[in-house]
Amino acid sequence: MTLIRRLHPAWLVAAVAFVALVGAAGFRATPSVLLHPLHEEFGWSLATISTAVSVNLILYGLTAPFAAALMDRFGIRLVVAGALTLVAAGSGLTVFMRTSAELILLWGVFVGLGTGSMALAFVATVTGRWFVHRRGLVTGVLTAGGAAGQLVFLPLLANLVEAYGWRAAALVVAGAALAVVPLVGWLLRDHPADLGVPPYGATEVVAAPVPTGGAAARAVGALRTAARTRAFWLLAGGFAICGASTNGLVGTHFIPAAHDHGMTETTAASLLALVGLFDIVGTIASGWLTDRVDSRLLLAGYYALRGASLLVLPSLFGDSTRPSMLVFIIFYGLDWVATVPPTVALCREYFGASGAVVFGWVFAAHQVGAAIAATGAGLVRDQLGSYTVAWYVAGALCAGAAVLSMRLRRRDRPPTSTPVRPAVARSTAGSASPDN
Numbered sequence: 358m359t360l361i362r363r364l365h366p367a368w369l370v371a372a373v374a375f376v377a378l379v380g381a382a383g384f385r386a387t388p389s390v391l392l393h394p395l396h397e398e399f400g401w402s403l404a405t406i407s408t409a410v411s412v413n414l415i416l417y418g419l420t421a422p423f424a425a426a427l428m429d430r431f432g433i434r435l436v437v438a439g440a441l442t443l444v445a446a447g448s449g450l451t452v453f454m455r456t457s458a459e460l461i462l463l464w465g466v467f468v469g470l471g472t473g474s475m476a477l478a479f480v481a482t483v484t485g486r487w488f489v490h491r492r493g494l495v496t497g498v499l500t501a502g503g504a505a506g507q508l509v510f511l512p513l514l515a516n517l518v519e520a521y522g523w524r525a526a527a528l529v530v531a532g533a534a535l536a537v538v539p540l541v542g543w544l545l546r547d548h549p550a551d552l553g554v555p556p557y558g559a560t561e562v563v564a565a566p567v568p569t570g571g572a573a574a575r576a577v578g579a580l581r582t583a584a585r586t587r588a589f590w591l592l593a594g595g596f597a598i599c600g601a602s603t604n605g606l607v608g609t610h611f612i613p614a615a616h617d618h619g620m621t622e623t624t625a626a627s628l629l630a631l632v633g634l635f636d637i638v639g640t641i642a643s644g645w646l647t648d649r650v651d652s653r654l655l656l657a658g659y660y661a662l663r664g665a666s667l668l669v670l671p672s673l674f675g676d677s678t679r680p681s682m683l684v685f686i687i688f689y690g691l692d693w694v695a696t697v698p699p700t701v702a703l704c705r706e707y708f709g710a711s712g713a714v715v716f717g718w719v720f721a722a723h724q725v726g727a728a729i730a731a732t733g734a735g736l737v738r739d740q741l742g743s744y745t746v747a748w749y750v751a752g753a754l755c756a757g758a759a760v761l762s763m764r765l766r767r768r769d770r771p772p773t774s775t776p777v778r779p780a781v782a783r784s785t786a787g788s789a790s791p792d793n
Contacts, residue, residue, distance in 0.1 A: 366546065367487040367557035371495055373544045374483050377437055378503035380537035381444050381475045387530060388413070388464070390514045390626060392613055394523040401457050403613065407735030409457070410609055411728035412465025413472075414600070418724020420473025422717030426576040427474075428482050429714075432547040436474055441534045441541065443471030449531035452524040471534075473724075477503070478717035481701050485713050486548055490558025492705075493698050497644020500697040501637040511612075511633075515626035579714040588707045591761045592700060593719050595656060597726030598758040599696050602663060602751045604723075605730030607632075607689070614744040619676030628678065628686050635690030643695035652699030652706075656762035659699075663692045664755025671745045703765065 388410045395406055428436050447467025454460055480499040484492045510530075517526040548565035549555055555562050583589040608629075615625035646655055666689045673682045704719060705712035734747040 416469025418721035440474035493647030501640035593722035600723035600727035601730035605727030632690035639691030668752035
């Protein structure tokens with residue numbers, strides 16, 4: 358009992374957020390597993406199915422800044438519970454679909470809105486409210502939970518599809534999302550002040566800010582302020598390439614590409630799950646490094662290494678898993694979403710109290726890049742018969758993202774690392790200058 362009383366409630370909130378992110382991650386894993394089953398049953402082209410994925414990815418990103426503002430307005434608990442319910446509805450109702458338009462509505466719109474409300478802006482909101490110390494580390498852990506959960510679901514879903522058909526996989530995902538809703542309603546809390554405690558690492562209880570104005574107005578206002586800065590466009594540009602080279606390309610098309618070379622879908626799904634396991638190590642390590650190393654240098658290094666790995670990937674595919682492919686999986690997995698902790702930290706550095714909402718817009722750019730890559734790679738495969746060109750383009754773009762990251766300037770004044778009083782927080786909101 359003594360240990361429980363000494364445990365800061367921020368850690369419980371982080372644990373519930375972790376479980377919620379993993380629960381929503383199941384549907385993020387389904388597109389790559391269901392591409393060929395849907396193509397075989399309905400006769401839809403890969404480009405058509407990839408369009409539904411692209412709608413999902415775009416809404417997943419565009420919803421994020423508004424969801425962050427809604428969390429400020431109505432609370433984290435209500436928004437997250439509603440998002441999980443929407444994910445469950447979108448996944449479960451796919452068993453009744455008959456047309457590609459229904460696929461786009463359910464996969465694209467329903468699940469895009471639901472998962473977008475629990476995107477990385479959710480992570481930024483939780484860490485920004487509940488943590489002063491260990492922010493980078495907790496950001497890494499939560500990010501790894503969402504991304505790795507998506508990939509670790511793959512072998513389960515692939516085996517379900519093989520044994521029972523794609524509808525069984527869709528229903529399992531719906532059940533996983535619904536199962537987390539009671540836990541969120543019971544344990545997730547909105548602000549440390551609700552429990553009368555300071556954020557972890559702080560010494561003063563900071564009153565929860567009183568919501569002012571509409572969530573949409575706040576989200577758009579944060580974008581308007583951030584868009585006047587150089588830093589925003591450099592971060593958004595780099596993160597768009599990040600999305601193109603992960604969710605959009607590898608997350609959606611790795612399994613079909615491996616299948617083209619004779620590898621079974623269950624084997625390819627297991628390889629992506631292995632990416633997820635190493636992603637846990639890489640992202641947590643990235644969070645730890647973010648607390649200690651210049652985030653600009655970290656981003657440049659991550660993008661450069663990812664680009665190099667994608668350039669060699671086309672030569673590694675085969676009908677079986679060779680040692681060279683395992684080396685790629687380990688290397689790429691360590692870098693899968695390692696970019697998130699330093700990007701969140703830079704948004705907080707440049708944009709202060711509006712950092713979580715601004716990061717939502719940066720994440721929207723991430724998903725726009727992912728959507729373009731998902732559809733583009735599908736078109737490349739349909740027209741050229743292979744994905745080779747898509748891998749090379751993604752590798753070159755990652756090199757460009759490394760250059761963008763190196764062009765980010767340090768702020769003239771370092772960000773405040775100690776807790777601020779509400780009046781100071783209000784005065785620093787959206788305080789970035791156009792020179793940053």
